[in-house]
Amino acid sequence: MLGHDRVYLAVLAPRLEVLAQRARDRATTGYGDWSISDFDAFLRRQTPRLGLWIDNSELGVEETVDAILAAPSVARVTPT
Numbered sequence: 449m450l451g452h453d454r455v456y457l458a459v460l461a462p463r464l465e466v467l468a469q470r471a472r473d474r475a476t477t478g479y480g481d482w483s484i485s486d487f488d489a490f491l492r493r494q495t496p497r498l499g500l501w502i503d504n505s506e507l508g509v510e511e512t513v514d515a516i517l518a519a520p521s522v523a524r525v526t527p528t
Contacts, residue, residue: 456523457499458516466505
């Protein structure tokens, strides 16, 4: 469907308390009707473990990008 033979997926999954703090620090919300804890639970329990999952709780933006770029073979997924 994407029309490419190389697709990469990186899932940023910080710890719940870090996710909640980041949400409080933002001027906008992005979770719709979901609570942050419900979103986190769904992500961890219901989302297939495809691609590269990164706990970026302790990482800055550049460190997160470096972690993604360091593991392209893990991040690569096969399009269906």
